[in-house]
Amino acid sequence: MVDSYDAIVIGGGPGGSAISTLLAQAGRKILLLEREEFPRYHIGESLLSGTADLLKKLGVLDKMEQARFVKKFGVSWIWGVKRDLWTVYFKDALATPYDFGYQVERGPFDEMLLNNAREHGVNALERHQVVNLTWDDGRVNGVEYESAATGTRTTVEAPWVIDASGQSNFITRQVATKRWDEKLTNMALWNYWENAHRPDGIDAGNTFLPTFSEGWWWFIPLRNEITSVGVVLDRENYLAAKKEGMKDYYLNAIQRTPELAERLKSAKMIDEMRVLKDWSYTYDQFYGRGFVAVGDAACFIDPLLSTGVHLAMLSGYLGAASLNTLLDEPQNEEQILSFYQEQYSREFNRLKDQIYFLYGGHSSPESYFWHARKTMDMPGASPKQAFVSLIAGAYEHRSWYRRFIMNLDVPDQVRKLADGIFTGQASGSQMVSTDAPLERNPRWQERASFALDGLHLRPSTILTSADGNNLPLTPDMSLVLKHIDGSKNSAQLLEEIGENDERRNTLRSVLNEAITHGAVVVSKEVAAQV
Ligand SMILES: Cc1cc2nc3c(=O)[nH]c(=O)nc-3n(C[C@H](O)[C@H](O)[C@H](O)COP(=O)(O)OP(=O)(O)OC[C@H]3O[C@@H](n4cnc5c(N)ncnc54)[C@H](O)[C@@H]3O)c2cc1C
Structure with a gap:
């Protein structure tokens, strides 16, 4: 060696x-x-x-x-004010090429x-x-x-x-x-079960996450009919569990979660109790x-x-x-490694923010979806798509938009969505009237950054908003932005900079991307009159 x-x-x-x-x-x-x-x-x-x-x-x-690890197509929750089961599927995530994970x-x-x-x-x-x-x-x-x-x-x-x-x-x-996160100082307590009941069909491999009054459970179906069943408790409830005895507490708490008890009623616990601090x-x-x-x-x-x-x-x-x-x-060295930390922290913080929200006692799946929609830089995606994309770990979604604009191959689901955005029809789209004069949003600034190119980082300039959303500043994006001066609407602008129909179409997509993200807005005077 x-x-x-x-x-x-x-x-x-x-x-x-x-x-x-x-x-x-x-x-x-x-x-x-x-x-x-x-x-x-x-x-x-x-x-x-x-x-x-x-x-x-x-x-x-x-x-x-x-x-033959178990395939996981979705996540089933009993989470929120009502005890209804709701399920989200990875197939609805954008920009993740696979519609399954594994257990x-x-x-x-x-x-x-x-x-x-x-x-x-x-x-x-x-x-x-x-x-x-x-x-x-x-x-x-x-x-x-x-x-x-x-x-x-x-x-x-x-x-x-x-x-x-x-x-x-x-x-x-x-x-x-x-830095310990004082809001997330939980403890986990778990064991393994043989022959727990699993739902039929594609839900068989789903993670099941029911809450109960003291915390929440994970139910993770593994190979050979083994299921990992764990409970996550805050410190107060953990101390109560310790007092009762871990195993007794765990078994009694299962009975206080009827939907879980039902799945485990013919199952056998096969391991010793395991406990771990899972402080963030x-x-x-x-x-x-x-x-x-x-x-x-x-x-x-x-x-x-x-x-x-x-x-x-x-x-x-x-x-x-x-x-x-x-x-x-x-x-x-310093620039590249701070880019590394920024990217990793950004994914981490977005997920953490969603976790805070889920723990925050908000009432319904819809509120969770909308929260994700607010934090995901995914114009045009429905709240549910944003939520599923977030919990699916969609990191490279931004590049799918870019690939669409550059007429490269993109999955059908993204193409459909992107088509919707660029005709102003997708839900949540902030498409503005083509008649209104456009201007640059002064809250979006240019910044030196890097772009992933295979396993290489190449220097690139990005446009970045005050709340941290990014748009790569490609030559076409620069061209479009350079000609926006508050006097022209989009048709006039495209007429000025696009030599032919094909070119105008490409530039229209670029312009619409900038509009949908909010980097280009309706001129203030016009907005004031409306
Ligand atoms: C209760 C609980 C439940 C979780 N559930 C999930 C889940 O469902 N899904 C999920 O994705 N994540 C889950 N996680 C998180 C997951 O366990 C970790 O985030 C993941 O394992 C991190 O991977 P890693 O490679 O950073 O570290 P690790 O997987 O911990 O690997 C680190 C390795 O480094 C080795 N090592 C340490 N020190 C040295 C040394 N000095 N010299 C040589 N080797 C060393 C260790 O032996 C170990 O093999 C859970 C965590 C907890 C606490």
Whole structure:
């Protein structure tokens, strides 16, 4: 094996496997050190449909199919004032190419990902624990690790060390500040059941999330008729559970949740009780000189939306693109790594915001949908589509609009939606009259940023709104904006800048995109007269 590496990865969970596989695909030499022997037990069993896309990028989706992990097409809830069951399906998510996620036992799942990393050339060593960082002039430049088999300690250096150590936070806890989220200080208590009742058809693999007066439950159907059933409690209810005895509390609480009791009435509990603190947190820095943190090593969010593995793999993907770029162009280190942190935090915060809202005692599914619609940068999507897209982990949705505008291939559902937006018919569209003069919204500013181009980040300018929505500033977008001066309506504008019908159509789409996002608005004088 090589003894000179481009990066060393601490931890072989989904975050560590994802970043090392992608970097290896890009031709980088990677050493991954994992302290446990796989398969090892881990919680975090329910995956999103957006994760299927990341599994595809890692080249492991076929293996997931062969392993016959349970497919999850949707999520069923009893959440809100009424105790009605409501279900959302990933097929309604926009910009996620797959309409299913998986339910996985993390032992075999993580082992599959780690072996897949090896097949891509990663040197992955199990039972090798990182015990120290090494430094050179204030920069992390390697690690010292210990082999469990021999007790030998070895030092190895590389330009980058990646903290993928999960909640061990191996690097972040030494160099950054952890902020606990005081609103999300929950505890989880769970066990496994054989032969729990599952609904028929495509709902059989759904996660089922019923609430009861003390907290909420997860019901995650796994392979071989095993079901993971856990309860999430705030601190007060957890202390009550502790007093009663965990197992007694758990079994009694099931009886206080009739819809769950019904599913478990002929089932048998087969494991010991498991308890874990699931307090949410984020570090103030996800990177520093010589290192990057992915997954739980950077931040962790309450499991209500089953987003942990997805965020670990998404940050692995963003981290891989960032380091792959930096290995070629080290001069942009601060800009690229702050872009990395911004992107990862943004996805994290959007999900956290939705979790706050779901815990906030709001009354109905519709209110949850509308909340998602407000936070998702998805003009034209219905509230429900926005909610499903959010909980599906739709990260690259913005690029689908762009692909539509550039007349590239897009899924039919997106094409239909985009068509709707651009004719002003889609729900929520803020399409303005074509007769009104247009002007630029001064609250949208230009900013230097980066765009993902495969596993590379290239510099790009974006337009960004005060509340953080973004539009890439393509040459066509610049052209359109340059000619908006408050005197012309859209027809006049397109006549001025489009040489022929085809060109005018393209520019119309670009203009409508700017209008739908709010970067271009009806001239103030006109708006005042209406
Ligand atoms: C109660 C609960 C329920 C959850 N439910 C879900 C769910 O349904 N769906 C979901 O997606 N997520 C869920 N999660 C979150 C999920 O478990 C994590 O977000 C996810 O595992 C993070 O992946 P990771 O790769 O960052 O870290 P991990 O998966 O924790 O992997 C880190 C790895 O690093 C290794 N390691 C640590 N220190 C060292 C060291 N010094 N040297 C070498 N190796 C080291 C560890 O052994 C481990 O294998 C849940 C979490 C909790 C607490």
